[in-house]
Amino acid sequence: MPSDEIARPPHDPRSGGPAAQGPARHDPLTRLPAQPGTRGSADRPPPRRTPSASGRPERPPRPPRLPDAPGALPVVGHAVVFLRDPLSWLRQCAGSGSGEGLHRLRLWGRPSYLVTDPELVHRVLVTDAPDFDKGGQFYRNAREIFGETLVTAAADKHAHQRRRIQPVFRRARIAAAVPSMRLEAERTAQAWLPGRAVDILQATTHYAHRTAVRTLLPVLSTDEVDRLAAASARLIEDLYLRTMLPPAAGRLLRGRFDTSLRTLREACVAAVPKARAFASDERSGLLAALLETSPHGDGPAEDSEVRDHFVALLMAGTETTVSALAWQLHHLSRDLPLQQRLRDELHEATGGRAVTLDDLGRMPLLRRTTAETLRCRPPLWMLLRTSVREVRLGGYRFPAGTDFYFSPHQIQHAASGPDGFADPGRFDPERWAERGPSARDRGFLAFGAGPRKCLGDHFALTSLAVATSTLLDRWTLTPAADAPPRARLRTMQMPAGRSGLRLRVDRRHLAR
Numbered sequence: 001m002p003s004d005e006i007a008r009p010p011h012d013p014r015s016g017g018p019a020a021q022g023p024a025r026h027d028p029l030t031r032l033p034a035q036p037g038t039r040g041s042a043d044r045p046p047p048r049r050t051p052s053a054s055g056r057p058e059r060p061p062r063p064p065r066l067p068d069a070p071g072a073l074p075v076v077g078h079a080v081v082f083l084r085d086p087l088s089w090l091r092q093c094a095g096s097g098s099g100e101g102l103h104r105l106r107l108w109g110r111p112s113y114l115v116t117d118p119e120l121v122h123r124v125l126v127t128d129a130p131d132f133d134k135g136g137q138f139y140r141n142a143r144e145i146f147g148e149t150l151v152t153a154a155a156d157k158h159a160h161q162r163r164r165i166q167p168v169f170r171r172a173r174i175a176a177a178v179p180s181m182r183l184e185a186e187r188t189a190q191a192w193l194p195g196r197a198v199d200i201l202q203a204t205t206h207y208a209h210r211t212a213v214r215t216l217l218p219v220l221s222t223d224e225v226d227r228l229a230a231a232s233a234r235l236i237e238d239l240y241l242r243t244m245l246p247p248a249a250g251r252l253l254r255g256r257f258d259t260s261l262r263t264l265r266e267a268c269v270a271a272v273p274k275a276r277a278f279a280s281d282e283r284s285g286l287l288a289a290l291l292e293t294s295p296h297g298d299g300p301a302e303d304s305e306v307r308d309h310f311v312a313l314l315m316a317g318t319e320t321t322v323s324a325l326a327w328q329l330h331h332l333s334r335d336l337p338l339q340q341r342l343r344d345e346l347h348e349a350t351g352g353r354a355v356t357l358d359d360l361g362r363m364p365l366l367r368r369t370t371a372e373t374l375r376c377r378p379p380l381w382m383l384l385r386t387s388v389r390e391v392r393l394g395g396y397r398f399p400a401g402t403d404f405y406f407s408p409h410q411i412q413h414a415a416s417g418p419d420g421f422a423d424p425g426r427f428d429p430e431r432w433a434e435r436g437p438s439a440r441d442r443g444f445l446a447f448g449a450g451p452r453k454c455l456g457d458h459f460a461l462t463s464l465a466v467a468t469s470t471l472l473d474r475w476t477l478t479p480a481a482d483a484p485p486r487a488r489l490r491t492m493q494m495p496a497g498r499s500g501l502r503l504r505v506d507r508r509h510l511a512r
């Protein structure tokens with residue numbers, strides 16, 4: 001299933017965007033590239049340049065006085081709207097029409113802006129990526145806790161880390177991981193009782209953490225997989241508070257957090273000798289790819305390096321999957337004909353045997369459904385970059401150390417502009433052409449873009465496809481409550497109702 005388009009390295013300098021609004025979005029390769037300087041204000045000369053005719057070095061610019069984003073309160077600024085109802089606030093910002101896609105934020109006393117124009121976001125993430133780095137309290141704290149892993153690494157260490165991890169996600173390793181995904185999806189399906197309301201967040205949490213542990217280290221027994229999956233879920237639960245609070249306050253919460261972290265690290269180091277013994281066999285798991293000599297000449301990783309990547313990949317790859325799978329099951333529960341069409345597609349592709357990675361490549365409806373889930377509900381709804389030097393954006397100059405926030409959710413719900421979506425609030429898998437979104441779709445940011453684009457996107461799409469098709473093959477899903485779930489927004493966008501997200505499950509042949 002995973003689209004080669006989505007996973008293609010996103011450094012392509014071409015500027016063709018996604019197809020304009022219409023019933024289906026076609027391969028953007030067929031669109032003409034935009035001419036430099038034809039769009040937006042990004043290429044306009046900056047309006048407030050400090051003259052340097054005297055030959056003296058230019059003074060760093062002061063942050064420009066752009067219009068404030070709506071919703072600022074005295075003293076606390078925009079902090080409250082972030083916590084209260086950020087999705088409506090984002091809609092308001094994007095619709096306010098002021099600031100040409102840049103809105104000043106009042107947050108934590110730092111120069112901060114919200115970027116709502118996809119063209120400017122593309123510059124931050126892709127075209128001008130070396131001028132920006134992952135910043136903010138979250139990453140400062142995460143580096144203190146986990147060290148410099150691929151996810152947390154500052155720009156200077158990042159390229160090496162990324163090259164090191166790349167082999168983990170080679171197609172052959174992902175193909176060999178499919179049986180582990182299937183096994184965990186079947187365990188999830190078997191735990192359900194007919195006619196009952198299932199707690200979907202609990203089910204997807206079990207699936208995502210167990211699958212991540214098992215595919216990274218298949219040498220572990222099922223008991224060990226379950227023990228580590230529980231530790232990983234606990235670690236994530238505590239991670240939000242530990243990374244969002246100032247370090248001194250975060251350290252007060254250390255006890256349970258450190259126990260979970262130690263459990264994961266020790267179990268990984270204990271499993272490494274076994275994984276090392278047959279590392280060249282794809283079935284030895286994703287992490288074992290680090291134990292081979294890489295084509296770039298990097299030698300096999302040390303135990304401590306494997307251990308740190310294990311934890312980092314669990315942190316990056318589990319809650320994102322929990323969120324995406326839960327939203328996908330919610331959307332499917334409201335569309336019985338779509339469930340049936342997906343089952344038909346599965347049976348046509350597999351002829352009734354266990355699904356493989358090659359089969360998923362022949363299931364375009366499932367691919368479009370997942371793309372639409374990720375468009376409607378991107379798990380990472382807000383991202384942040386900090387300028388590492390003076391930068392120009394939207395015709396303005398900003399000093400080093402300015403924070404730029406942007407929201408995949410807001411960008412993916414734009415109704416107008418070349419990157420917009422017709423009727424963006426509607427869940428409609430048919431809006432995508434067969435292959436789903438491409439890396440050059442500037443209006444699709446669920447996996448980010450540029451040199452820090454999600455490295456696990458292929459793996460994630462495969463895991464979502466295996467879980468969805470396995471669950472639908474056994475169960476029919478319908479909503480257990482009339483009201484659709486709300487979105488609970490922390491680091492991740494999660495479905496939450498009065499009692500979480502509950503769906504009624506019926507055996508497929510007995511479905512209502």
Ligand code: HEM
Pocket residue numbers: 134150151162313314316317318320321324374378379380383384445446447448449451452453454455456457459460461
């Ligand atoms: C539906 C599931 C997923 C979504 C929506 C998602 C989304 C993202 C996004 C938006 C980023 C970029 C963050 C930024 O630019 O600040 C990212 C980075 C990353 N993701 Fe994912 N992710 C998913 C699943 C996974 C999985 C399953 C793994 C691994 C097992 C993974 C590994 C990573 C890593 C390692 C990075 C950091 C890449 C770098 O900095 O070079 N992700 N992800």
